[in-house]
Amino acid sequence: MKPAPQTFHIKSFGCQMNVYDGERMAELMGAQGMVAAEADVADLVVLNTCHIREKATEKVYSDIGRLRKDQLRNHGRTPMIAVAGCVAQAEGEEIVRRANVDVVVGPQAYHNLPTLVAQAATGQAALDTDLPALTKFGHLPPRRRVSPSAFQTVQEGCDKFCTYCVVPYTRGAEVSRPFAAIVDEAKGLVDAGAREITLLGQNVNAWRMEDRGLHDLIRALDRVPGLARIRYTTSHPNDMSQGLIDAHRDVESLMPFLHLPVQSGSDRVLKAMNRAHTRDSYLRLIERVRAARPDIALSGDFIVGFPGETDAEFAETLSLVDSAGYAQAFSFKYSPRPGTPAATLAGQIPADVMDDRLQRLQAALNRDQHVFNAASVGSTCPVLIERRGKLSGQMLGKSPWLQSVHVMGDLAVGDLVEVTLTAAGPNSLTGERRPI
Template sequence: MAKKLHIKTYGCQMNVYDSERIAEVLSPLGFEAVDDADGADMVILNTCHIREKAAEKVYSELGRLRVQKETLASQGKRMVLAVTGCVAQAEGEEVLKRAPFVDMVFGPQTYHRLPQMVAEATRATGQVLDTDFPEESKFDALPDNRTVDGATAFLAIQEGCDKFCTYCVVPYTRGAEYSRPAAQVLDEARKLVVAGAQEITFLGQNVNSYHGEAADGGEWNLARLIRAAAEIEGLERIRFTTSYPAEVDDDLIQAHGDVDKLMPYLHLPVQAGSDRVLKAMNRNHGVDEYRALVDKLRAARPDLALSSDFIVGFPGETDADFRATMKLIEDVTFIQAYSFKYSPRPGTPAALMDLQVDEAVKAERLAELQALLNAQTLAFNKQCVGKTMAVLLDRAGKKPGQLVGRSPYMQAVVVDAPEQLLNRIVDVTITSAGPNSLMGALNVDNRKACA
């Protein structure tokens, strides 16, 4: 009988990818993924350490899981409880101290060693802690077989970061930048397509720093990799995230203009609209440079839409700095954004900076910034009404007879459609728009195909 494995994933898309690969690593050991932790033989929390609340949510969840673990133990059963991801990497010993009932703590670079860790955890009464940065790449040891749930898939091509933004823990939890060989990436992409993927998102902490080894001993940049991936038969859509503005080169800009399969949507985090704050963040780009980059991208791909990240209340941020951020948002316009109050992370330079901003001021600024961003999202969605879009229908809707998919701009599109169109790209005319989704109608040709 298969053993039940439940993985709860927090945070970024890289964590989503890691959770998928962890399930693949454990599958040969007889573990089968389930949606609920109740009664599971193993529960893994794949954690995020970007903000303090994210870490505290993990400890709160561990408290709930402790009750389940003890209930199973009283019935003579065992739940193996594990923590991985960036909280595990940054606070491995602290996790075991605060939650001594946890069996395994392992970093995001070591999950290819899970079979050995599981054996140690199930044989012994002690705990397993593995947060080293191994010399070997985990990608070389992961299973070749990939599974795809639906028609979209993530593919990690780069990990780690050498930028050391003063607010960020990623260089400490994910390590130095590493790019996978181009042939290895393309081989995995082909296998994902064979498994059913029509859309692949290339992932990296700083994905456009990709410099993978080529077969001739040289290096490919991200643009070269995208162009090669676009030649894969059956792969219809390509995306990539997350970008670092200072490393968007001319080749990548040109790829947005040349490669039809590269979607016209780019996540380009700016974080702030003040040069003084950006310098304090160690972002390596200024506001004028960011504006110029946006102009180049839109010249290459006029229909390109942008999303971004914003931090409000960074140490020393003045009202004038915040107004500069608001002005940048007004001028550039974003169809989606992730925005947060600054949260000090232990071990980062920003946590030790003077002039920490009052929480009430942070909250007020965040509310104003999000109101502007939400208005821009709604305005863009409304502009789509009456247009025809190619939509990849990838899941069932809330109502019978509905399917939901993603537009080229990552908008959720709800449409009345038969089940046989699931995991297919169809033409949809947008009929109405809200802040979080679009409603659409199948074009005539799609309806005829299903008749």
């Protein structure tokens, strides 16, 4: 028997959807009367895991050991530990066996977390890695207080089966939340303090409900009173419909930012990845988006060192970067994920070669990000204030193009103010509030 936990701490890793899931788990625990606390003192620690990064599983086991050691040394006890998220889904009972954790819960079952915690308090390890289609959302409490920029999951799972990716195995097939439920939740988020909502999905632009697509959902959300900004991520090039492109042209609240992963500039590598798009189709898609919204900021994802990638094929990726002109992007070294087709491919790339390629790619991406930021200097745009900065009197917000902007002045979190951008760094800008 263990005493029922009175305090909790949730540590989320990885993507924005994990951040959203972590927030919802915190609300579930709060609805049980539990109070949030730091990890080194919490009765219950939830590790909300991501399986995308290299050695993700081993890092989970390392965190479990460290948490127990720290609390035992400092407080003479160990916390109840729950492992949630994609590593929990992939490892299941192996985590219970190897690490003797109290709770293991997958990303589609975390609405059952309070019940699992109660079961663990009886001394019996609790595990739930079922993959029901979106039933969890009907069991989650309403959002009562959120930040000015809030996440909202509208789609989960993936049917693309890229050969390097575990998401179809840990998140399940593509499913879309009902239209009316999303709109109602968005209204609740605005009532709880949100001025901006980012719609989330593994392939968010694959959202479909009867004859409606994501563009129809965005146009409906545009009519929600008090919702000033709409964003969405992450998209797949093959699901980028003309209707969604037109929404970028027509819907003022839809921000001029598009995260559109490409992964490689080589058609042979893209085919080996099972990406189902080509270099040319991707670049032509960007042209169509920019024709509809010329000021759009483009973001992307890249993997270097995919099995068999040659120097010439990596050079094609660099040339695609030069052609695309990214405002920001994410880039990673390939790492084999157990159970994925690419993990057993011949031609695994040596670590030092991947390191060199990643450094060269990031240098090009950082160059273009700085160019984009510098081109913004002198313009005036609305900035949504999200939190206090590090300096006295400094506030930090986001431009329409998802740039971080530092502003000095008498401002409050949640203010949406006109700011003239005065200076650009590699990762952020400085601005001055425009006089009213």
